[in-house]
Amino acid sequence: MNTNTDPIKSTPERVVRVASGxxxxxxxxxxxxxxxxxxxxxxxxxxxxxxHPYWGWFTLSLLLEPLSIVLMVGxxxxxxxEARVLVLFGxxxxxxxxxxxxxxxxxYSNGPAQxxxxxxxxxxxxxxxxxxxxxxxxxxxxxxxxxxPAPSALGPAPAGAPxxxxxxxxxxx
Numbered sequence: 001m002n003t004n005t006d007p008i009k010s011t012p013e014r015v016v017r018v019a020s021g022x023x024x025x026x027x028x029x030x031x032x033x034x035x036x037x038x039x040x041x042x043x044x045x046x047x048x049x050x051x052h053p054y055w056g057w058f059t060l061s062l063l064l065e066p067l068s069i070v071l072m073v074g075x076x077x078x079x080x081x082e083a084r085v086l087v088l089f090g091x092x093x094x095x096x097x098x099x100x101x102x103x104x105x106x107x108y109s110n111g112p113a114q115x116x117x118x119x120x121x122x123x124x125x126x127x128x129x130x131x132x133x134x135x136x137x138x139x140x141x142x143x144x145x146x147x148x149p150a151p152s153a154l155g156p157a158p159a160g161a162p163x164x165x166x167x168x169x170x171x172x173x
Contacts, residue, residue, distance in 0.1 A: 013126045016086065016094030021075050021101035028071045035064035074106035085121065085128070092128075 042057035078084060078099045086093040086108045096102060122131050 010127050010129045011092055013123060013128055014092075014094040015097055017098065018086075018096055018102045018104040021077075021103040024071075024103040025075070025101075028068055028075075031064060031071070032068035035061045035068055038064070070106050072106075074103045074108070075101070076104065077101050083123075095123075095128075 038057055039061035042054045042061055046053035046055075046058070076084060078096060080099045082097075082099065084096045084102075086096065086104060088105060088108055093108070096104070122129055
Protein backbone atom coordinates (compact mmCIF):
# COMPACT_ATOMS: atom_id res chain seq x y z
CA MET A 1 0.00 0.00 0.00
CA ASN A 2 1.32 3.42 -0.91
CA THR A 3 1.43 5.60 2.21
CA ASN A 4 2.85 8.70 0.53
CA THR A 5 0.66 11.62 1.64
CA ASP A 6 2.64 14.40 -0.06
CA PRO A 7 0.66 16.41 -2.59
CA ILE A 8 1.62 15.73 -6.19
CA LYS A 9 3.65 18.62 -7.59
CA SER A 10 3.21 19.69 -11.19
CA THR A 11 6.36 20.52 -13.17
CA PRO A 12 6.19 22.45 -16.43
CA GLU A 13 7.92 20.71 -19.31
CA ARG A 14 11.27 22.13 -20.46
CA VAL A 15 12.21 21.03 -23.97
CA VAL A 16 16.01 20.80 -24.15
CA ARG A 17 18.49 19.89 -26.86
CA VAL A 18 21.31 17.45 -26.24
CA ALA A 19 24.36 16.75 -28.37
CA SER A 20 24.10 14.63 -31.48
CA GLY A 21 25.41 11.14 -30.89
CA UNK A 22 27.29 10.98 -34.19
CA UNK A 23 30.28 13.20 -33.26
CA UNK A 24 30.55 11.52 -29.85
CA UNK A 25 30.44 7.96 -31.25
CA UNK A 26 33.91 7.98 -32.90
CA UNK A 27 35.36 9.84 -29.90
CA UNK A 28 34.07 7.26 -27.40
CA UNK A 29 35.06 4.31 -29.63
CA UNK A 30 38.57 5.72 -30.13
CA UNK A 31 38.86 6.35 -26.39
CA UNK A 32 37.85 2.74 -25.65
CA UNK A 33 40.12 1.17 -28.26
CA UNK A 34 42.93 3.62 -27.49
CA UNK A 35 42.82 2.71 -23.81
CA UNK A 36 43.13 -0.98 -24.71
CA UNK A 37 46.03 -0.26 -27.10
CA UNK A 38 47.72 1.89 -24.45
CA UNK A 39 47.32 -0.90 -21.91
CA UNK A 40 48.97 -3.41 -24.25
CA UNK A 41 51.75 -0.97 -25.20
CA UNK A 42 52.47 -0.06 -21.56
CA UNK A 43 53.06 -3.72 -20.74
CA UNK A 44 54.73 -4.97 -23.94
CA UNK A 45 56.87 -1.89 -24.59
CA UNK A 46 57.78 -1.41 -20.96
CA UNK A 47 58.83 -5.02 -20.43
CA UNK A 48 60.87 -4.92 -23.65
CA UNK A 49 62.65 -1.65 -22.79
CA UNK A 50 62.75 -1.54 -18.97
CA UNK A 51 61.91 -5.07 -17.87
CA HIS A 52 58.69 -3.73 -16.24
CA PRO A 53 55.59 -1.92 -17.56
CA TYR A 54 55.51 1.82 -18.18
CA TRP A 55 53.58 2.58 -14.99
CA GLY A 56 52.32 6.01 -16.07
CA TRP A 57 50.82 4.72 -19.33
CA PHE A 58 49.54 1.62 -17.54
CA THR A 59 47.71 3.69 -14.91
CA LEU A 60 46.32 6.08 -17.54
CA SER A 61 44.95 3.16 -19.57
CA LEU A 62 43.27 1.73 -16.46
CA LEU A 63 41.55 5.09 -15.86
CA LEU A 64 40.51 5.72 -19.48
CA GLU A 65 38.84 2.35 -20.08
CA PRO A 66 36.15 2.72 -17.35
CA LEU A 67 35.66 6.35 -18.45
CA SER A 68 34.93 5.22 -22.01
CA ILE A 69 32.43 2.64 -20.72
CA VAL A 70 30.64 5.28 -18.62
CA LEU A 71 30.51 7.63 -21.63
CA MET A 72 28.88 4.88 -23.73
CA VAL A 73 25.87 4.90 -21.41
CA GLY A 74 25.01 8.42 -22.61
CA UNK A 75 23.87 7.30 -26.08
CA UNK A 76 20.15 7.04 -26.80
CA UNK A 77 17.81 7.16 -29.80
CA UNK A 78 14.38 8.65 -30.21
CA UNK A 79 11.85 7.75 -32.87
CA UNK A 80 9.32 10.30 -34.18
CA UNK A 81 6.67 11.14 -31.55
CA GLU A 82 8.90 9.83 -28.74
CA ALA A 83 10.41 11.82 -25.90
CA ARG A 84 12.97 11.21 -23.19
CA VAL A 85 12.77 12.80 -19.78
CA LEU A 86 16.19 13.76 -18.44
CA VAL A 87 16.51 13.29 -14.69
CA LEU A 88 19.87 13.95 -13.03
CA PHE A 89 20.12 12.53 -9.50
CA GLY A 90 16.36 12.86 -9.01
CA UNK A 91 16.03 16.42 -10.36
CA UNK A 92 14.12 17.05 -13.61
CA UNK A 93 16.42 18.67 -16.17
CA UNK A 94 14.22 18.69 -19.25
CA UNK A 95 12.68 16.65 -22.03
CA UNK A 96 14.22 15.76 -25.41
CA UNK A 97 11.63 15.53 -28.17
CA UNK A 98 13.76 15.67 -31.34
CA UNK A 99 14.03 12.26 -33.05
CA UNK A 100 17.47 10.87 -33.84
CA UNK A 101 20.67 9.55 -32.29
CA UNK A 102 21.70 11.58 -29.25
CA UNK A 103 24.29 11.71 -26.50
CA UNK A 104 23.55 13.19 -23.10
CA UNK A 105 25.05 13.14 -19.65
CA UNK A 106 25.57 9.43 -18.84
CA UNK A 107 24.19 10.02 -15.34
CA TYR A 108 20.77 11.03 -16.67
CA SER A 109 18.18 8.47 -15.68
CA ASN A 110 14.48 7.93 -16.11
CA GLY A 111 13.89 8.36 -12.38
CA PRO A 112 13.40 5.77 -9.67
CA ALA A 113 12.20 2.36 -10.77
CA GLN A 114 10.29 -0.44 -9.14
CA UNK A 115 11.28 -3.96 -10.21
CA UNK A 116 12.65 -2.74 -13.51
CA UNK A 117 9.70 -0.47 -14.33
CA UNK A 118 10.24 3.26 -14.92
CA UNK A 119 8.57 5.67 -12.53
CA UNK A 120 4.97 6.39 -13.58
CA UNK A 121 4.93 9.86 -15.15
CA UNK A 122 2.00 11.64 -16.78
CA UNK A 123 2.62 14.42 -19.33
CA UNK A 124 -0.36 16.41 -20.58
CA UNK A 125 -0.60 19.89 -22.07
CA UNK A 126 3.13 20.53 -21.61
CA UNK A 127 3.03 19.74 -17.89
CA UNK A 128 4.40 16.64 -16.23
CA UNK A 129 3.62 15.09 -12.90
CA UNK A 130 4.54 11.90 -11.10
CA UNK A 131 1.81 9.38 -10.48
CA UNK A 132 1.73 7.34 -7.33
CA UNK A 133 3.52 4.02 -7.62
CA UNK A 134 1.29 0.96 -7.85
CA UNK A 135 0.92 -1.08 -4.70
CA UNK A 136 2.54 -4.49 -4.38
CA UNK A 137 5.09 -6.27 -6.47
CA UNK A 138 5.14 -5.85 -10.24
CA UNK A 139 6.19 -8.27 -12.98
CA UNK A 140 3.29 -10.62 -12.36
CA UNK A 141 4.39 -11.81 -8.94
CA UNK A 142 2.25 -11.60 -5.84
CA UNK A 143 3.55 -10.37 -2.52
CA UNK A 144 2.10 -13.29 -0.52
CA UNK A 145 3.49 -16.09 -2.67
CA UNK A 146 5.56 -18.70 -0.87
CA UNK A 147 8.15 -20.83 -2.58
CA UNK A 148 9.44 -24.14 -1.37
CA PRO A 149 10.55 -27.49 -2.68
CA ALA A 150 8.27 -28.86 -5.39
CA PRO A 151 6.81 -32.31 -4.86
CA SER A 152 8.66 -34.94 -6.84
CA ALA A 153 7.27 -38.13 -8.31
CA LEU A 154 10.74 -39.54 -9.00
CA GLY A 155 11.63 -42.89 -7.56
CA PRO A 156 13.72 -45.90 -8.47
CA ALA A 157 13.72 -46.86 -12.13
CA PRO A 158 11.36 -49.72 -12.99
CA ALA A 159 12.95 -53.14 -13.52
CA GLY A 160 14.25 -53.59 -17.05
CA ALA A 161 14.47 -49.82 -17.79
CA PRO A 162 17.53 -48.82 -19.84
CA UNK A 163 20.38 -47.35 -17.82
CA UNK A 164 21.88 -43.99 -18.80
CA UNK A 165 25.27 -43.96 -20.48
CA UNK A 166 28.12 -42.19 -18.76
CA UNK A 167 30.59 -40.78 -21.32
CA UNK A 168 33.79 -42.79 -21.36
CA UNK A 169 32.51 -45.43 -18.89
CA UNK A 170 29.48 -47.01 -20.54
CA UNK A 171 26.28 -47.80 -18.64
CA UNK A 172 25.79 -46.48 -15.08
CA UNK A 173 26.03 -49.10 -12.34
